[in-house]
Structures are given as C-alpha cells and as structure tokens.
Amino acid sequence: xxxxxxxxxxxxxxxxxxxxxxxxxxxxxxxxxxxxxxxxxxxxxxxxxxxxxxxxxxxxxxxxxxxxxxxxxxxxxxxxxxxxxxxxxxxxxxxxxxxxxxxxxxxxxxxxxxxxxxxxxxxxxxxxxxxxxxxxxxxxxxxxxxxxxxxxxxxxxxxxxxxxxxxxxxxxxxxxxxxxxxxxxxxxxxxxxxxxxxxxxxxxxxxxxxxxxxxxxxxxxxxxxxxxxxxxxxxxxxxxxxxxxxxxxxxxxxxxxxxxxxxxxxxxxxxxxxxxxxxxxxxxxxxx
Numbered sequence: 001x002x003x004x005x006x007x008x009x010x011x012x013x014x015x016x017x018x019x020x021x022x023x024x025x026x027x028x029x030x031x032x033x034x035x036x037x038x039x040x041x042x043x044x045x046x047x048x049x050x051x052x053x054x055x056x057x058x059x060x061x062x063x064x065x066x067x068x069x070x071x072x073x074x075x076x077x078x079x080x081x082x083x084x085x086x087x088x089x090x091x092x093x094x095x096x097x098x099x100x101x102x103x104x105x106x107x108x109x110x111x112x113x114x115x116x117x118x119x120x121x122x123x124x125x126x127x128x129x130x131x132x133x134x135x136x137x138x139x140x141x142x143x144x145x146x147x148x149x150x151x152x153x154x155x156x157x158x159x160x161x162x163x164x165x166x167x168x169x170x171x172x173x174x175x176x177x178x179x180x181x182x183x184x185x186x187x188x189x190x191x192x193x194x195x196x197x198x199x200x201x202x203x204x205x206x207x208x209x210x211x212x213x214x215x216x217x218x219x220x221x222x223x224x225x226x227x228x229x230x231x232x233x234x235x236x237x238x239x240x241x242x243x244x245x246x247x248x249x250x251x252x253x254x255x256x257x258x259x260x261x262x263x264x265x266x267x268x269x270x271x272x273x274x275x276x277x278x279x280x281x282x283x284x285x286x287x288x
Contacts, residue, residue, distance in 0.1 A: 008122055008147060011057070022060045023069075025098070025119075042068060053106040055099040072103070075110065082181035083111050089188065094132070096125045098147060125151040142176075142184065144168050159184060 001021075004014040011024015046056045046068055054072035058065055083093060094115040097104045104118035117128060129151045132139045141148070141155035144164025149171040152158035158172035161179040169175050176183040 010121070020062050022063075023057060025055070025057065025100070039065070047102075050100050050102040051106060053103050053110070055103055075107070076180070078180050078182050080111060082185060083113065085182065085185040087112070089185070094128075096120055096128055096151065098122075122147040122150055126154050129154040140184070141172075142181065143172075144179070159187075 001014040001016050004012065006012045007024075011022060013020065013022040013024075015021070042065060046058075049056050049068075049070040052070075052072070054070040057069040057071060059067045059069065086093060092115070093113050094117065095104060095108055095113045096117050098120050099118055101116075101118035104116050107113075108116040120128070125148065129139055129141060133154075133156070138157075139155045140157040140159060141151050142159040142161070143149075143152055144161035146165050146167055148160075149165075149167045152160060152168060152171040157174065159174045159176060160169045160172035162169070162175050162177035163179040174187060
C-alpha cells in the first residue's frame with residue numbers, strides 16, 4: 001500500500017495496485033469527492049446493520065462503494081443495571097459517540113439513555129464536555145478508546161475502562177479495572193461515605209478543641225483554687241503543734257486538667273503561671 005493516510009474518527013485511505021482505497025464511516029466520507037452511488041442491495045444491508053445498532057464502515061475503490069463492514073459492541077449484561085442505578089440517583093446520562101445516528105439511537109433506546117449525540121469526531125466530544133460544563137453541570141465522562149481521551153481529560157471526573165486503551169486510562173482520574181459500569185455507582189457511594197466521615201471528624205475535632213483547650217489553659221482553675229483555699233482555712237485551726245510556718249505549695253491541678261496539660265506542650269506553657277509547681281516538675285502524679 002502506498003500513500004497511507006489515517007484520519008481519526010473518519011477512516012483510512014491509501015493506494016493498492018494503482019487503485020485508491022478508502023475505508024471509513026459512511027457518514028465520514030465526503031459526498032463531493034466523486035463517490036459513486038451505493039447499490040440497492042448494499043444500501044439495504046447498511047440500513048439493516050444500522051437498525052441493529054452496528055456501525056457501518058464503507059469500503060470504496062476509486063471512489064465507488066464496493067462493500068461494507070459492520071462493527072458493534074455487545075451490550076454488557078451489567079450495563080442496564082448500572083444505568084438504572086445512576087438514574088435512581090438523579091444522574092442525567094448523555095451518550096457521545098462517533099457512530100451513526102440511527103445505530104446510536106437504537107442502543108440508547110434499549111438502555112434508556114436520556115440524550116444521544118452521534119457522528120462526533122474526537123474533538124467534538126471535547127466540545128460537548130465544554131458545553132455541559134458551561135451550563136454549570138458537574139460532568140463525569142466514561143470511555144475506553146483513543147477518541148475518548150480528550151473528553152476524559154476535560155471532564156470534572158474522567159472514568160476509563162481497565163479493558164480500554166492506555167491513553168484513555170492515562171487521561172482519566174478513575175479506572176474501572178473490570179470495565180463494569182456499576183463501579184461508577186459504587187464509586188459515588190464510596191465518595192459520599194468518605195466525605196461524610198471527613199465532616200464528622202472535623203466536627204468532633206472542633207468540638208474537642210473548643211472544650212479541651214480552654215480547660216487545659218486553666219479556665220476552671222479559679223474555681224478549684226477557691227475550693228482549696230476554703231478547705232485549707234478550715235483545717236488550719238485544727239493544726240497547732242508549734243511547727244514553724246512554711247510556705248504552702250500551690251495545690252495540684254485536678255486529674256482531668258493534668259491529663260490535658262501533659263498531652264500538649266502548648267498547654268503546659270499556657271498554664272505555667274497558674275500551676276508554677278507543676279511547671280517546675282514539682283508534681284509527679286495527681287489524683288482527683
């Protein structure tokens with residue numbers, strides 16, 4: 001073959017034994033390029049294959065349609081369930097495909113897809129992602145082919161199939177190893193659970209610090225000091241043994257305060273003026 005050329009999303013062309021051969025989508029061939037009329041039998045087969053949800057690939061020789069190939073992917077058994085799960089969560093599903101419109105509509109009707117846009121080139125898929133994002137929508141794109149890579153990179157969340165091409169996997173943020181679309185619904189459930197756990201952790205951390213830091217800083221210490229002084233005054237009258245008066249050490253902080261102080265160096269620094277003996281290491285253990 002000589003003069004081989006390939007156009008993404010359209011087809012290939014070249015020259016074999018002096019004849020120009022083109023193989024590509026029937027919708028991608030330029031009608032003004034001198035192609036001859038399709039025979040009635042070939043036209044009938046093209047319509048039949050498109051109605052069956054297959055993509056028709058037209059073969060021309062010197063601009064005259066000589067045959068066709070029909071290609072299609074079998075719908076996985078898990079796909080209807082996956083689409084039903086996403087619909088149940090209020091997700092709008094849009095199918096962007098390079099296939100013929102009639103073939104795309106047949107598949108969309110079978111699966112219950114909301115919107116179908118057919119006969120798109122790779123760059124046009126990316127344009128649709130831009131359009132959806134411009135409408136303020138959160139867009140997740142799932143794909144497995146080379147032609148899907150630009151759209152996967154432009155979506156908020158790119159989801160590639162583990163059974164797809166390497167470039168699609170590299171362009172996506174999530175890879176479904178088995179290619180099961182039900183993994184999208186599971187990923188949404190997992191992400192919501194993760195965010196719920198994060199919010200709970202932030203709430204309890206804020207509540208703990210809001211209560212613990214003031215206590216560790218000694219906000220309750222004046223109350224304990226007053227109680228200690230009252231108790232000391234009552235016992236002072238009963239102790240008259242002629243012992244030389246000596247400076248009484250500052251009372252030890254309560255056990256709950258001690259635990260908080262020991263757990264945080266900043267708390268020890270903040271409470272040093274309130275517990276001078278504790279700051280000097282004067283206490284080794286406390287009891288409430």
